[in-house]
Amino acid sequence: MxxxxxxxxxxxxxxxxxxxxxxxxxxxxxxxxxxxxxxxxxxxxxxxxxxxxxxxxxxxxxxxxxxxxxxxxxxxxxxxxxxxxxxxxxxxxxxxxxxxxxxxxxxxxxxxxxxxxxxxxxxxxxPESALDLAAAEDYRYRKAYSLMKLDDWDAAMNGFASLRSTKRYSNAARFYQGYIYYAQGDYSKAKELLSSVNTSTAPGNRADYYLTQIAFTEGDYDKALSMARKAMNTVAEFTPEMQRIAGESLYNLGDEAEAVTYLEKYVAATNDPKPSALYILGVSQYKSGDLDEAVSTLGPVTACDDAMGQSAYLYIGQAYLKQGNVNSALLALEKAYRMDYDKKVQETAFYNYAVAKMEGGRTPFGSSVTMFEDFLRRYPDSRYAPSVQEYLVTGYMTDNNYEKALASIERIKRPSSAILTAKQRVLYILGSRDLAAGNVSQALKRFQGAKALSSQNKAMATECDLWIGDCYYRQGKYTEASKAYSDYLRYSGANSSNRMLATYDLGYSRFGEKRYSEARQNFEKVVKQPGNLGQDIVADSYNRIGDCHYYASAFSEAAANYDKAYSLNPEAGDYALFQKAMMRGLARDYKGKLEIIDDMMSRYPTSGLMPSALLEKAESYVALNRADDAVKVYRDLVKRYPTTSQGRNGYLQLAITLMSQGNRRQAIDTYKEVISSYPTSEEARVASDDLKRIYADDGNLDDYAKF
Incomplete structure (x- = not known):
């Protein structure tokens, strides 16, 4: 029941x-x-x-x-x-x-x-302690695997050790411990662990791959060959590497013919074959007379900075010689004789190089420059040394390797006039490159050095003044810049193509010195006779003329020049319109100022002057006693540009305007927003003072102190 x-x-x-x-x-x-x-x-x-x-x-x-x-x-x-x-x-x-x-x-x-x-x-x-048994095992395994991938071998080893007694991860843990020992070069422990894993499932099925690598690395080529042949079909992705091990083992055992068979399969199946396999194949091809194939196969091997790479260069050079390609042979043989890993290879390469040179080979200068430097190091007192020195400098300049040309010149104890002329040109070119890269201090030193060699080429020394002025200007050293530009104008010819550019630059440096009257004269020369300067520079010059008038309180003249700047280059006319509006404001024509600001904002909605324009617009409304309109603009400004200085000022002015309207509560909240948003700013200091007065008037200083 x-x-x-x-x-x-x-x-x-x-x-x-x-x-x-x-x-x-x-x-x-x-x-x-x-x-x-x-x-x-x-x-x-x-x-x-x-x-x-x-x-x-x-x-x-x-x-x-x-x-x-x-x-x-x-x-x-x-x-x-x-x-x-x-x-x-x-x-x-x-x-x-x-x-x-x-x-x-x-x-x-x-x-x-x-x-x-x-x-x-x-x-x-x-916390591992919060996981159930299966999840904790997954947790420890994935942590250990991640540590292994991050090359934290010791921590990974400890993590896998904790999994050795588990059912699910015991085999994987032993395999990865073996792999770590393999990666660390401890082949004895690696073999012990890798030999004990179950190879019928992943990742243990990869153990034979590493055991084969160990046997090959230890020079046990018979064992490596046997294991490689067995492991070729274990994991498909390892088959090419096992073919390489088999081929190189056979080569080391003296069976070159069968070795080539395996290595050809390996190379065909691999995108980036190892140099050792390519070397064996390339030498075999050279011996069998397949010279084009030998050169192609041995090419990547030359990237190895060792005896094998040196030997590859030798075989390539000899292959080119057999084909009658003397210049290419010279390139390869020179590489080989300059490497000193194998003295016999070096000797053979040097001999072949000398023979090819004698047969009429010609090399680009950059490929033989080291030979001449070696010559000077070995024979510094040779009577040919001056000619070699000049050849070195000329060659470096031909190859546009000006840094090395300068270094070579600096090593010459008694440079000839030709070398000094070359040095001046090298310094000039390096200076222009440094300046383009933003390395102003280095560029200045180069140009000053080139100018000091004025006896070699006066025209180039004069051009250096223009560059020196640019360097000083970028460093904010306007007085020094003005002197350099003035020197250029003094010494350059009347028909110099850069005279108007120098005049324009001089105007800017004097503007930086706050010598506005002189700066205006320079900019006025530019607009009267711009020469090859573009219309954008002429328009910019009108803007600067306007600025100079502005600083002289000649507001109508300033506005007239801003008009000219705008008409010449309306695409970049936001500054001109903005400044023109400012002139209207200074003349107390606030309605006219508003009209121009609105025009500027509609024409250039993405202008960087938009925050300033909004601030000026609001202040114009204030001046016209249109407080409600001012508040709207201030709110728009602080919403769109809160992180700008204009935005901070806008917040403060908004509070002041609200207070003037009698909107006491909104004004207090806005003052607090200014202080909270920009606590270290001048606007926050002013807002704090105003807020304190408001609370004091209300008899609520305790509330102010709490805030």
Whole structure:
């Protein structure tokens, strides 16, 4: 009877569960979705739970749906979507019982995307003690793997050691410990561990690959050959490397013919073959008379700065010689004889180089420059040394290698006039390059050095004055800049193409010195006779003339020149219009000022002068007693440009204007906003003083102190 009761109860429970799963209501979708998730039918789970979300679920149902949809995305490999959903889940349900799993899953997204440093940081933020056994094992494994990928070998080794006794990760832990020993060069321990793993499943199926590498590295070529042949078909991605090991092992065992067979397969299957394999193939091709193939195959090997690279250069040079390509042979042979890893190769290369040179080969200067420098180092007192020195300098300049040309010149104890002329030109060119790169101090030194050699080329020395002026101007040394520009104008010819440019630059340096009258004269010369200067520079000169008049309080003259600047270059006319408006304001024509500012703002809505224009517009309204309009503009200014100095000032002026209107509460709030937003600014200091007076007038200094 009791058994019957139990069976009946079970049947009732199953029936209830079935009814719940098949129910069309929200609970039915939730039950089906979670069951599909547990059955790893992740797309089905997403479909069911997404439908649930459309049915106005309660908070618990929505939480469960969001959680399992996010995990389903994760296990479908949709990492970007999963991350977004999980991060949203953490933010939406901070008290969820799934929080730990959600945080772990976000870390897993980083892990699966190979963002190991970020994954590790996330794992470390999760207390392992709060995880169940399976999750804790996953946690330790992924942390150890991330540490290994970040080359934190010791910590990774300890992490894998803690997994050695687990059922799921024991084999992987031993494999990765073996790999770490391999990467550290401890082949004895690596072999011990890698030999003990189960090779029928990943990652243990890769163990033979590393064991083969160890045998080859240790010079046990018979064993390496045997293991490579066996491992070729274990993991497809390792097949080419095993072919290389087999080929190079055979080569070291003296079987070159079979070695080439393997290595040809390896090279054909690899985008970036190792130089050792290419060297063996290239030498074999050279010996068999396939000279074009040998040169092509050995080419990448020459990137190796070692005996193999030196030998590759030798074979390439000899191949070119056999083809009659003497110049190319010289290039390769010179490389070979300048490398001293293998003295015999060096000797052979030098001999071949000398023979090719004697047969009439010619090389570009840059390829033989080192030879001449070696000559000077070995034979500093030779009677040919002066000629070699001049050849070096000329060659460097021909190759546009001016830094080396200058260094070579500086080593010459008694330079000839030709060398000094070359030095002046080198300094001039290097100075212009330094200035273009923003290295102003270095450029100035170069130009001054070139100018000091004026006896070699006076015209070039004069051009240096123009550059020297530019350097001083960029450094803010306007007096020195003015002198340099003046020197240029004094010594350059009347027909010099840069005279008007120098005049324009002199105007700017004098403007920087606040010598406005003299600056205006320079700019007036430019607008009267611009020469080859562009219309934009002429327009800019009119702007500066206007500025000079402005500083002299000649506002109508300033406005007239701003008009000319605008008419010449309306595309960049925002400054001219703005300044013209300012002149109207200084003449107390506030309506006219407003009209021009509105025109400027409509024409140039992206102008950098927009904050200033809004501030001036508001202040003009204040001057016209149109406080309401001023308030609107101030509000627009602080909304659009809160971080600018004009925005800060606008906040303060808004408070003052509101106060003048009797809007005491709004004014106080605005003063507080100024102080809170810009606590270290001058505007905040003024606002604080005003606010203090207001509170004092109200008898509420305690409230002020609290604020």
């Amino acid at each position: 009791k058994r019957m009761t139990i069976l009946s109860a079970m049947a009732a429970t199953v029936a209830g569960m079935t009814a719940q799963v098949n129910a069309p209501e929200i609970d039915g979708y939730l039950s089906r979705g979670t069951l599909m998730y547990r059955d790893q039918n992740y797309q089905g789970a997403i479909d069911q739970l997404t439908q649930l979300k459309r049915m106005s679920p309660d908070s618990h149902q929505a939480e469960e749906a969001d959680f399992y949809i996010a995990l389903s995305r994760l296990y479908r490999g949709e990492l970007s979507e999963a991350r977004q959903l999980l991060e949203a889940f953490v933010g939406d349900y901070p008290s969820s019982s799934h929080m730990l799993t959600a945080l772990m899953s976000i870390a897993d997204c980083d892990f699966y995307e190979s963002e190991y440093e970020q994954a590790l940081a996330r794992y470390n933020a999760i």
